[in-house]
Amino acid sequence: MKKELERIREQLKGHKMTPQRRVVVQSLLENPDQHLSAEELYILAKEKDADIGLATIYRTLDLLEELKILHRHNFGDGRSRYELSQLQSEHHHHHLVCLTCSKIIEVEEDLLQQLEFLIEKEKGFRIIDHRVQFYGHCETCDEKKNKV
Amino acid sequence: MKKELERIREQLKGHKMTPQRRVVVQSLLENPDQHLSAEELYILAKEKDADIGLATIYRTLDLLEELKILHRHNFGDGRSRYELSQLQSEHHHHHLVCLTCSKIIEVEEDLLQQLEFLIEKEKGFRIIDHRVQFYGHCETCDEKKNKV
DNA sequence: TTGATTGCAAACGTTTTGCAGTGTT
DNA sequence: AACACTGCAAAACGTTTGCAATCAA
Numbered sequence: 422m423k424k425e426l427e428r429i430r431e432q433l434k435g436h437k438m439t440p441q442r443r444v445v446v447q448s449l450l451e452n453p454d455q456h457l458s459a460e461e462l463y464i465l466a467k468e469k470d471a472d473i474g475l476a477t478i479y480r481t482l483d484l485l486e487e488l489k490i491l492h493r494h495n496f497g498d499g500r501s502r503y504e505l506s507q508l509q510s511e512h513h514h515h516h517l518v519c520l521t522c523s524k525i526i527e528v529e530e531d532l533l534q535q536l537e538f539l540i541e542k543e544k545g546f547r548i549i550d551h552r553v554q555f556y557g558h559c560e561t562c563d564e565k566k567n568k569v
Numbered sequence: 570m571k572k573e574l575e576r577i578r579e580q581l582k583g584h585k586m587t588p589q590r591r592v593v594v595q596s597l598l599e600n601p602d603q604h605l606s607a608e609e610l611y612i613l614a615k616e617k618d619a620d621i622g623l624a625t626i627y628r629t630l631d632l633l634e635e636l637k638i639l640h641r642h643n644f645g646d647g648r649s650r651y652e653l654s655q656l657q658s659e660h661h662h663h664h665l666v667c668l669t670c671s672k673i674i675e676v677e678e679d680l681l682q683q684l685e686f687l688i689e690k691e692k693g694f695r696i697i698d699h700r701v702q703f704y705g706h707c708e709t710c711d712e713k714k715n716k717v
Numbered sequence: 718t719t720g721a722t723t724g725c726a727a728a729c730g731t732t733t734t735g736c737a738g739t740g741t742t
Numbered sequence: 743a744a745c746a747c748t749g750c751a752a753a754a755c756g757t758t759t760g761c762a763a764t765c766a767a
Binding site for chain 1: 676695699701702
């Protein structure tokens with residue numbers, strides 16, 4: 422955990438590692454794969470630093486996104502959600518959003534690469550990034566529904 | 570055009586086809602593949618009915634979305650954008666969003682079906698819908714950039 | 718020391734809501 | 743005539759910004 426924080430400090434290049442930024446990053450590290458919103462991070466951060474302001478959370482998230490330390494997601498619930506980039510591999514992943522319980526499941530599979538290749542060739546469109554979300558019902562919710 | 574409107578009127582099932590709703594639908598029909606925002610639709614609708622209110626636009630769009638007459642998209646510009654479902658075929662399509670000129674290009678290709686099949690099998694996730702967006706640079710912008 | 722960063726409160730842009738009045742069926 | 747629907751204005755929501763004070767380097 423400390424190692425991760427140290428790595429992120431290095432990625433800040435030039436920007437200061439303030440206590441507030443540390444608290445935000447720690448909250449993100451302690452909640453991997455959670456896709457936290459700014460408000461949720463604010464509540465978590467407040468546990469560690471009661472005086473932290475919501476604006477600081479937003480400004481920190483903007484900075485971290487700019488430095489590609491995290492990704493901003495939009496799952497259609499009216500707020501941005503954030504996820505630390507797992508730098509071990511720059512592997513894109515997709516999200517399954519359960520329409521029943523709102524759970525988000527990650528899919529690592531990169532079959533999409535085929536599609537990207539086709540698009541680049543046929544449309545002359547140079548792809549930089551993609552957002553892929555599948556909406557449906559997860560196994561658990563699907564089973565529950567069939568029981569009722 | 571009149572045929573399309575008639576079809577949509579039938580899809581309204583039980584809900585009234587008011588002049589305001591007609592104006593919104595007409596504006597959508599007259600601007601196919603435009604991905605209009607609520608505000609943009611408001612301006613278009615006002616040309617046909619100067620007294621129409623923005624709240625009515627939003628309420629109409631909510632209704633049309635609920636009835637699956639249109640799709641709501643989120644391209645990350647802070648507002649929802651709407652597109653009539655082309656009911657001739659329930660064919661999903663993807664969007665290419667140009668990071669330079671913001672143009673949106675549609676891709677009909679459904680290679681994604683392979684991926685969906687895999688996900689359903691491996692994750693037990695029953696897919697209802699998907700959102701796929703590719704961000705990159707369109708041919709025109711890419712060529713311009715290379716010239717400079 | 719000094720410019721980057723902070724908290725606060727006010728402002729922002731989009732969307733939603735309460736309500737009294739209107740109009741479609 | 744009934745009740746779905748409307749316009750308006752105010753409120754709600756997530757997010758951004760101006761500013762004076764503070765702090766990390």
